[in-house]
Amino acid sequence: MSLEPTDLRSDTMSPPTPAMAHAMTTADHGDDRYGESAATRALEEHCAAMFGKDAALFMPSATMSNQVALRVLAGRGREVLCEAGHHLNLVQAPAAADLAGVAINAVVTPDGLLRPETAAQAIDHRARWVPDHATTGLLWTENTLTSRGGRIHPLPLLTDLKRWSTRRGIAVYLDGSRIMHAVAATGIGPAAWGATNDAMALCFTKGLGAPMGSVLLGTTEFISAARRCRQWYGGAPRQSGPAAAAALWALRHNSARLAEDHANAAAFAAVLAESPYFGVTAPDTNIVHVDVSRLQCPAAGFAARAAEAGVRVLTCRGAEVRAVFDARTSRQRAVRAAECLLTLAARLTPHRVAPGRTRWWDRIGPAYPVTVAAQAYSRTWE
Numbered sequence: 001m002s003l004e005p006t007d008l009r010s011d012t013m014s015p016p017t018p019a020m021a022h023a024m025t026t027a028d029h030g031d032d033r034y035g036e037s038a039a040t041r042a043l044e045e046h047c048a049a050m051f052g053k054d055a056a057l058f059m060p061s062a063t064m065s066n067q068v069a070l071r072v073l074a075g076r077g078r079e080v081l082c083e084a085g086h087h088l089n090l091v092q093a094p095a096a097a098d099l100a101g102v103a104i105n106a107v108v109t110p111d112g113l114l115r116p117e118t119a120a121q122a123i124d125h126r127a128r129w130v131p132d133h134a135t136t137g138l139l140w141t142e143n144t145l146t147s148r149g150g151r152i153h154p155l156p157l158l159t160d161l162k163r164w165s166t167r168r169g170i171a172v173y174l175d176g177s178r179i180m181h182a183v184a185a186t187g188i189g190p191a192a193w194g195a196t197n198d199a200m201a202l203c204f205t206k207g208l209g210a211p212m213g214s215v216l217l218g219t220t221e222f223i224s225a226a227r228r229c230r231q232w233y234g235g236a237p238r239q240s241g242p243a244a245a246a247a248l249w250a251l252r253h254n255s256a257r258l259a260e261d262h263a264n265a266a267a268f269a270a271v272l273a274e275s276p277y278f279g280v281t282a283p284d285t286n287i288v289h290v291d292v293s294r295l296q297c298p299a300a301g302f303a304a305r306a307a308e309a310g311v312r313v314l315t316c317r318g319a320e321v322r323a324v325f326d327a328r329t330s331r332q333r334a335v336r337a338a339e340c341l342l343t344l345a346a347r348l349t350p351h352r353v354a355p356g357r358t359r360w361w362d363r364i365g366p367a368y369p370v371t372v373a374a375q376a377y378s379r380t381w382e
Helices: 018-025 038-051 062-073 093-100 116-129 155-168 179-186 190-194 220-232 241-254 258-273 299-309 331-348 372-379
Strands: 055-059 079-083 103-107 136-142 171-176 199-203 214-218 287-291 320-324
Touching: 018 241, 038 055, 038 190, 038 199, 038 214, 038 241, 055 062, 055 220, 055 241, 062 093, 062 136, 062 171, 062 199, 062 214, 062 220, 079 116, 093 103, 103 116, 116 155, 136 155, 155 171, 155 190, 171 179, 179 190, 179 199, 179 258, 214 220, 258 287, 258 320, 258 331, 299 320, 299 331
Parallel strands: 079 103, 079 136, 136 171, 171 199
Antiparallel strands: 055 214, 199 214, 287 320
8 A cells, every 4th residue: 555654753853844843933032041041931921821730841841851850859879769661761861870870769660650559669678678779869750651651650650659748758750752742632721730740841843843951840949940050951952933933833733633643543543443453552641652572573574574565663672662642643644554554464374354353444433434435445454
């Protein structure tokens, strides 16, 4: 099946829209190091008000936001408690050890969700068996959970964690790079999520469509210290107005449409779930993890062949690949990408679906008018 190339590796690649580009070209060019960027101040004040925080600080990336937060909140020689699948543990742990001087106490849970009792057991176990262990300086949370296919960490659990952590005298940080996806999927406003932590970050490139940038939020004292660390790490952006204007435009205009990405991810997953080739869980938000272990091809090989067929996916843990949806991928393109992967899987592992399976277009609802060609293709698998 011929297919115009569809890139589903990440939701960080959306180009600026004409309206966003206009906001960038009309932004001021004041120097943020001297507090003279009006666009940057407008972004920071807007985000702080949204999430109910005292202050905010524009950062070049969510990675820098996280690393600065570790440096300020945790304290050198202390440990940070997080779930083992969090991005901090999987990707940023070496930088955390090098830049912030902290150790990661990664807790394995069956569902990726950290709970107060799990956190307490992890701390108490370490204290019991390693008397000179590092004390816990920070509790790390994440929403949505990237390694769990964009799963939402429920608000009640995060609230319980914050209550428990406050009693233990441990600060809570939220890596909220995709927090606006949780807002869109649940209908729960940003301020409610902001109340579950002492400090947090939001990324403007993940689904929102800005070309760069993140914001760090917390108390006035925290942001003052973070501003100093940002300079130490080489992150003071100088004439940040155009980038900040793009971020503010994205936050104001693209947040509501994230629900479309969730629906497109669900449609993609529904098509794949009807085949015998893939293991797929219905996504909470815009990330779909696909188990390809049933194929006679490793995940990396499948991803390479999928790219040749016109669908770019990213290999992740074990025998899984992931597909992430953003403004570039319409419902029609999402379904056709799934069909392309079905065709590829059939070539790799010939197999026929048992009779009587439900047609996939009956399962995804009327939002997408399925073409006659797509229905004809699907009948070959019934």
